Amino acid sequence: MIEQANITTLERSELLSKVGELFNQGYRLVQICCTLKDAFELSYSFDKDHALLTLRLQVSREDAQVPSVSGIYFCALVYENEMHDLFGLNVTDMALDFQGTFYKTAIKTPFNTPPPIAK
Numbered sequence: 001m002i003e004q005a006n007i008t009t010l011e012r013s014e015l016l017s018k019v020g021e022l023f024n025q026g027y028r029l030v031q032i033c034c035t036l037k038d039a040f041e042l043s044y045s046f047d048k049d050h051a052l053l054t055l056r057l058q059v060s061r062e063d064a065q066v067p068s069v070s071g072i073y074f075c076a077l078v079y080e081n082e083m084h085d086l087f088g089l090n091v092t093d094m095a096l097d098f099q100g101t102f103y104k105t106a107i108k109t110p111f112n113t114p115p116p117i118a119k
Contacts, residue, residue, distance in 0.1 A: 007043075007054045012066055015044075018055055019069045022046050027053065029069075032079035034087050036112060040064060042083075064088065070095035088112040 010018055027046040035041045040059040045052060059066055068091050070077040080091040081102035088109035091097075100108075107113060 005054070006052060007056055009056050012057055012059060015055070015057060016067050016069065016072070019044065019072050022048075022053070022055075023072050029073040029076060032069075032076060032083070034083045034089060034111075036061075036087055040087065040089055042066065044069070059089070065090040065092060067092050068094040085109070086111040 008018075025048065027048045030045040030047050030052065033043040033045070039061060042057050042059060044055040046054070066089065068076065068080055070080060071093065074095055077094055077096045080094050081098045083089045084091050085098070085100055085103045085105065086109060
């Protein structure tokens with residue numbers, strides 16, 4: 001059986017209230033994904049009774065900040081520190097903030113830095 005994608009697009013200001021609703025309804029946090037093109041695209045995936053639900057939002061490079069959901073789902077701190085260290089996304093009010101030391105990388109925020117052009 002192929003499950004239909006259940007993706008809800010929302011604004012940054014709606015994130016904490018929507019995540020809180022899902023927590024209260026018994027959903028578990030599955031993953032948080034960050035990709036970067038013109039803007040950061042964040043996908044927060046949740047599961048309940050084998051049904052996947054994803055919340056998706058766009059965050060501009062100029063205002064690269066989101067509130068932490070680790071106050072609701074403590075385990076989110078892993079994903080949030082990863083987004084900070086690899087993409088340079090500022091995640092505010094994390095339950096446990098590694099201050100940029102979660103990953104040891106050769107360059108700061110490697111996924112937010114264009115690769116060198118080979119000649």
